[in-house]
Structures are given as structure tokens and as C-alpha cells.
Amino acid sequence: MRYTQELGKILNKTEIAKGTFDVTLHSPEIANIAVAGQFVNILCDGFTLRRPISLCGFDSKKGILRIVFEIRGKGTEWLSRLQVGDNMDIIGPLGHGFSLIDSSKKAVIVGGGVGTPPLLPVAQFYRENATVITGFRNASAAILQGDFEKAGAKTILCTDDGSAGIHGFTTQALEQYLNENECDIIYTCGPKVMMRSVARLAENHGITCQVSMEERMGCGVGACLCCVCPTKDGKGKHLTRVCVNGPVFSSTEVDWDA
Amino acid sequence: MPDMSVKICGISFKNPVIAASGTFGFGMEYSEFYPISRLGGISCKGTTLVERMGNPTPRIVETSCGILNSVGLQNPGVGRFLSSYLPRLKKQDIVVIANIAGNSVEDYCEMAERLKDSQVDMIELNISCPNVKQGGVNFGVLPESVAEVTAQVKKRSDKPLMVKLTPNVTSIGDIAKAAEGAGADALSLINTLTGMRIDIKSRRPVLRNNTGGLSGRAIFPVALRMVREVYKCVKIPVVGMGGISSWEDAAEMMIAGANAVQVGTANFHDPFACVKIIEGLGSYTDSLGLKSITELTGTLSEW
Known part of the structure; x- marks a missing residue:
């Protein structure tokens, strides 16, 4: 089982810019396996779709996730009203993250x-x-x-x-x-x-x-094919799922002219 | 614990909950949450004769109590479905339903023939995709064309055939009777209702396809009414779907006349939706003192 659903208790919440929130959650299972560039899909009460939010930090020792998000619509507005002590229903860690090569590189x-x-x-x-x-x-x-x-x-x-x-x-x-x-x-x-x-x-x-890459997302796990991004390779052009094949792609893989 | 198994045109499902086409891929994604063998069945992503790229994005937008999608049948084509996806799925103990879509009667027939010797348990004839100009929806809106495509596919196929109906019609009962008359072994309904959202800043449709198919909680009462109507018109089994999000919804659908249910959009909200519905239905059936969940189907007493 690659994905986990967790009720992450909010440990800290700060509005770091107008309408932008910095939230830390207790979410040990997801924090334990997350990598840079991955995201979580968060349930918003009264909405059908979860909201995909990228991970700004994860600490496997403390079992903590950090997310920073901006109010973009009614779903994220609802999320922004949650307080310290409330739970966020999250699934993750989702997506293909950044490849970190060698820390001595520039x-x-x-x-x-x-x-x-x-x-x-x-x-x-x-x-x-x-x-x-x-x-x-x-x-x-x-x-x-x-x-x-x-x-x-x-x-x-x-x-x-x-x-x-x-x-x-x-x-x-x-x-x-x-x-x-x-x-x-x-x-x-x-x-x-x-x-x-x-x-x-x-x-x-x-x-x-x-x-x-970013795209309007449905399931977040690759099943619905809503969040596709135009890509290209030796075999031709494709529409590739941002939620599982991405969100991180090689820049040469993305078909920027599509 | 009551017997949760159901039989639909000779195929045994261990429980009446089937993952709905287009929301569950070919099963691999959700098996990262739980063993999908817990489900009664899976209706695979709508598959066409050749690979399809689908529509440009945005393909999805939230609506009140639901979503609109305009994926447009992006799929690997029947060849790769058979060689790559089906073998993996058949390793699970689960009924596999192939959902097929086409541009012409001939397309549907050719697909049915390709599936003949495969391990697919059942075919769901998708004559109701609203997002592709010729994704079958044209076949789905007239009783004559429904009968034609159903009869032709039935002739060329040895698999049980379930015809999936669109709600975007004047009289779904007439369509259902046409499919039954042409030899359909079962019916499934409803597909999505055609809808639209507009971005009031740009004054353009949110979806790049302009319109999309509405699914989710918002359509449940419509689906329930249509399932009831169809149940009263035909003798073949009916699989109910459309906005089922809880075991209570699934119970209503079965009381209305469904032999089984499909659950789709609810999976996006809660990846464990299907499993919770199976558990809830089991307890409910037990609380009614029924020995088998099949005793629930069509037990509605109308006023």
C-alpha cells in the first residue's frame, strides 16, 4: 500500500502573507515516506474534490508535515478556517517528486x-x-x-x-x-x-x-485522467497524468507548445 | 453475516458494489489503498478500438455537490487493455467488466470480437459518453439505434452484455425496453448528465470542452428515479449508479430495484468509499434480518 489516509492534527497555523497559510500537521505515516515535490490531497468539508497541496516540509522523526497554501477558492478558504487542534483528512504522499542528485552540485x-x-x-x-x-x-x-x-x-x-x-x-x-x-x-x-x-x-x-506542473485534479492517484499535461518523447506526443507521473517532470519532457 | 453475493446474468459477484467506469482506471491505482479484491467488481475505464488522447484540459471542475468532467475517453485502446492491463487485473479475485465505446456499430462489434477469447467476465456497452462527439452518446439517445448496436454486438459476442444508459433522454424507459428487446443481458444506469460551468472573470466555460458530464451526490435523486423507472419497465437485471456516496444511498438504489450498484465519484472524495459501502450494506441487511442482500432488490412500496 503506497498511499495512506491520515487524520492530521494541526499543530501550528500562521498567516504568513495575506491569504497564505503556513500549517504544520501531525501525520507520522505520510511524513515517514514523503519526498521533496510530493503532495497531499486534503478533504474540504462540503466539497466533492479534495484539494491537492504540495509539501513544504516533512520530518519523519517528529512525524510532521508542513504545507503552505493560498486561498484560491471556496475549498482552500474552508481549509484556511481550520484551527490548531482540528484534524485535516489527508491522503498521501502523492505524486512523483523532485530527483535530488548530489548535494555538492550547484x-x-x-x-x-x-x-x-x-x-x-x-x-x-x-x-x-x-x-x-x-x-x-x-x-x-x-x-x-x-x-x-x-x-x-x-x-x-x-x-x-x-x-x-x-x-x-x-x-x-x-x-x-x-x-x-x-x-x-x-x-x-x-x-x-x-x-x-x-x-x-x-x-x-x-x-x-x-x-x-499544476493542473485541475480529480482523484489525485491516477485513476480519473483529469489532470493531464502535454508531454513528448521519442514515441510521440502524450497527455500524461500530473498526479502520478508528475507533478515533477523533466523540462524537456513537457510539450510547452501544445 | 448475511450472504452478500449477487448474480447478474450468470456472473457471481461476492458483493453488489462495483467500481464505476472512468473513476477507477484499471484498478491498479486504488489497490495502493486496499486490496481491490474486496470489491464485487470493477468496470474498467472506457476503452476504444484504438488509443485515444482525450480532450484538452481543464477536464474537471467542482460543482454544488458534484463535479463536471470532460476527459473524453482517454484510454490505451483495446489491444493494450488486453495485453497489459487485463492480465494484472485478473490476478485479483474480482469480476472484471470491460467498458467499451465506439464511433460506429462496426467499432463496437470489432471490440466485442477482440474480447471474445479474453478473460473479461462481462461487457458494459458504453453508448452514453457525453464528452466525445461520437463516443456512443448518439447511439444512446434513440431507442432504434440502441436496439441496433445492442443486437449487433450481441451477435458477435459470447460475453454477458450490460448496456449503460444515458440520462440525457426524454424517456429512459423506452430506451431500456429497446435494449432489452435487442438482447441486452443487463442494464446499468445512469451515466453523467451533461452540464456546464462558466468562469465569470473570463466569461468562458471552465472546461476546455465547454460542457462536461455531471456526477456526484447532486445527481443521486435523478439516478434513483431513473433506476426505479427502468426496473419497472424491464425484466433483466439493473445495476444502479449515479451519485452513490454512502451505504444508505446504495441501499436506496437496491430498494428501488437495482441488483447491484456502481460507485464512482465518491472514490475521489473518500478512497475507501466502496469498502465502507460494502460494510454498511452488510450491517444493514443483517439488521433487517435478511439472509441474502438479494432480498433487498425492488422491495420499495410506492405510495
């Missing part, structure tokens, strides 16, 4: 908005060899900068309005970084347009790149 991590949280465990693996470029609407929407620094990573913050860090997009910062520095591997999660540009830059520089 990794560049590019996160856009609420796509940033699943990248924290990647930064914690590469530590001082990680450079984390993240982009947000403005200074008050910027999250997890302290966590990335605590992991030992170098951070480059970008905002759309220039209210913090670099006034501009993560892709501009990435291009400049790659022109001036060594990089062995790139990891990215965020808006599709951003990841597409990151994938192109990676390809132009001949660097391996892993992307975490």
Missing part, C-alpha cells in the same frame, strides 16, 4: 508565488550550493525567504512592483545568474509561463531542469 531553484513552497526541501538538500530565485507580486506577498536562508541557500528576491528585492521577473534574474555563475541543475515551480521561460533558459545553457 542547484538553482526558481519559484513563482505560491509555487515556491515545494522548493524548500530542495534547498534544504543543496544547502549552501543552492541559489533560490523567487518572485512575488510585492513585498507583502513574499514568503519563505527566511526559511531558504536558514537552509544555507543564497536568495534572490524579485517583485513585480519593485517593493522588495529586484524590480522584475525571476526569469530575468535567472538569465543574469546563469551568465555569471556555474549551475548544474535547475528546479522550478510556479506559473506555467514562468516555468516555460525557465525551461528555455535551461535548455539554452545545456542545464538539466525539473519542473513541477
Whole structure:
């Protein structure tokens, strides 16, 4: 049995930016086997579909999961109203996560908005060899900068309005970084347009790149075929399930032009 | 403990709960939660003669008490179903129902022939997929075409044939009688109801296919009424589905006249839904003092 259903008691909950919540849960079975880039599917009372939320952290010793999510609709709004001591009904760990190669390699991590949280465990693996470029609407929407620094990573913050860090997009910062520095591997999660540009830059520089895709999801375990993503390989073009074959794909596997 | 087994056109199911087509893949995914041999049966993902990519995304959206989907019959084709998926599924002690869809009567017949010598226990004729222009739904809405495709497939197949009906019709009783008259061994209903959601910011449909099939709790009362109507029209067994989310729903469906039930969308909400329904039905049957769950079917006293 690869998947577990657990009632995870909420140990901590903080609103780290307007409408963005940082929640830790006691969920020992899932925490024990989770890897970076995986997600859990959370039941929202009164809704048919669970909400897929990526793991921002997992500690097998303490049996703890950390999720950071933004209110996107009524389901996540319901989730945001749960309090410390309440239980979250979760299934997981789901999906194919990031491949972490060798912590002595130089990794560049590019996160856009609420796509940033699943990248924290990647930064914690590469530590001082990680450079984390993240982009947000403005200074008050910027999250997890302290966590990335605590992991030992170098951070480059970008905002759309220039209210913090670099006034501009993560892709501009990435291009400049790659022109001036060594990089062995790139990891990215965020808006599709951003990841597409990151994938192109990676390809132009001949660097391996892993992307975490998002799609409206049904079952979360690969049975319903709702959350497919256009991919390509030697055999042709495919629609591949984000929930089991992804969410993490090699950037060259994704058919960005579909 | 009462006898939970049911027999539908000669096939024995260890209990009356079948995983519904399109929500359970070919069984492998949910076997990561529990041994799927606990189920009475599985109706496999709708399969076509050749592989289909399906529709572009978004393919799913939540609605009040339900979901709309427009997957569009993405499937590996009957060849890979037989060579790769079926052998794995047959290792489980579970009734395997192949759900087949096509563009033409000939497609359906060819599929039925391909399944002839296979280990498939039963065929479910999908003449009701709402998400593919020629995914069978055209066959499903007129009694004449239902009779035609049913009769032709029956001639070319040696497997028990269950015809899956669409609710998007004026008189489901007439359709049911047409299928029965043409030789169907059982009927299953309902498939999804065609529906739509709109993104009010962009003023475009949420689903890339514009419309999709509505399933989940919202459709249960409609499904129940239709199963009742069909049960009164035909003599062949009826498998009821549409929004069943609890053992109580399953019990209602059987009281209305279903010999067995299929559970679909509920699996997305609770991956253990089928197992809980089996357990709940067992206790309920026991509490009624029935020796066999088959005694429940059609016991409704209408006003």
C-alpha cells in the first residue's frame, strides 16, 4: 500500500502573507515516506474534490508535515478556517517528486508565488550550493525567504512592483545568474509561463531542469485522467497524468507548445 | 453475516458494489489503498478500438455537490487493455467488466470480437459518453439505434452484455425496453448528465470542452428515479449508479430495484468509499434480518 489516509492534527497555523497559510500537521505515516515535490490531497468539508497541496516540509522523526497554501477558492478558504487542534483528512504522499542528485552540485531553484513552497526541501538538500530565485507580486506577498536562508541557500528576491528585492521577473534574474555563475541543475515551480521561460533558459545553457506542473485534479492517484499535461518523447506526443507521473517532470519532457 | 453475493446474468459477484467506469482506471491505482479484491467488481475505464488522447484540459471542475468532467475517453485502446492491463487485473479475485465505446456499430462489434477469447467476465456497452462527439452518446439517445448496436454486438459476442444508459433522454424507459428487446443481458444506469460551468472573470466555460458530464451526490435523486423507472419497465437485471456516496444511498438504489450498484465519484472524495459501502450494506441487511442482500432488490412500496 503506497498511499495512506491520515487524520492530521494541526499543530501550528500562521498567516504568513495575506491569504497564505503556513500549517504544520501531525501525520507520522505520510511524513515517514514523503519526498521533496510530493503532495497531499486534503478533504474540504462540503466539497466533492479534495484539494491537492504540495509539501513544504516533512520530518519523519517528529512525524510532521508542513504545507503552505493560498486561498484560491471556496475549498482552500474552508481549509484556511481550520484551527490548531482540528484534524485535516489527508491522503498521501502523492505524486512523483523532485530527483535530488548530489548535494555538492550547484542547484538553482526558481519559484513563482505560491509555487515556491515545494522548493524548500530542495534547498534544504543543496544547502549552501543552492541559489533560490523567487518572485512575488510585492513585498507583502513574499514568503519563505527566511526559511531558504536558514537552509544555507543564497536568495534572490524579485517583485513585480519593485517593493522588495529586484524590480522584475525571476526569469530575468535567472538569465543574469546563469551568465555569471556555474549551475548544474535547475528546479522550478510556479506559473506555467514562468516555468516555460525557465525551461528555455535551461535548455539554452545545456542545464538539466525539473519542473513541477499544476493542473485541475480529480482523484489525485491516477485513476480519473483529469489532470493531464502535454508531454513528448521519442514515441510521440502524450497527455500524461500530473498526479502520478508528475507533478515533477523533466523540462524537456513537457510539450510547452501544445 | 448475511450472504452478500449477487448474480447478474450468470456472473457471481461476492458483493453488489462495483467500481464505476472512468473513476477507477484499471484498478491498479486504488489497490495502493486496499486490496481491490474486496470489491464485487470493477468496470474498467472506457476503452476504444484504438488509443485515444482525450480532450484538452481543464477536464474537471467542482460543482454544488458534484463535479463536471470532460476527459473524453482517454484510454490505451483495446489491444493494450488486453495485453497489459487485463492480465494484472485478473490476478485479483474480482469480476472484471470491460467498458467499451465506439464511433460506429462496426467499432463496437470489432471490440466485442477482440474480447471474445479474453478473460473479461462481462461487457458494459458504453453508448452514453457525453464528452466525445461520437463516443456512443448518439447511439444512446434513440431507442432504434440502441436496439441496433445492442443486437449487433450481441451477435458477435459470447460475453454477458450490460448496456449503460444515458440520462440525457426524454424517456429512459423506452430506451431500456429497446435494449432489452435487442438482447441486452443487463442494464446499468445512469451515466453523467451533461452540464456546464462558466468562469465569470473570463466569461468562458471552465472546461476546455465547454460542457462536461455531471456526477456526484447532486445527481443521486435523478439516478434513483431513473433506476426505479427502468426496473419497472424491464425484466433483466439493473445495476444502479449515479451519485452513490454512502451505504444508505446504495441501499436506496437496491430498494428501488437495482441488483447491484456502481460507485464512482465518491472514490475521489473518500478512497475507501466502496469498502465502507460494502460494510454498511452488510450491517444493514443483517439488521433487517435478511439472509441474502438479494432480498433487498425492488422491495420499495410506492405510495
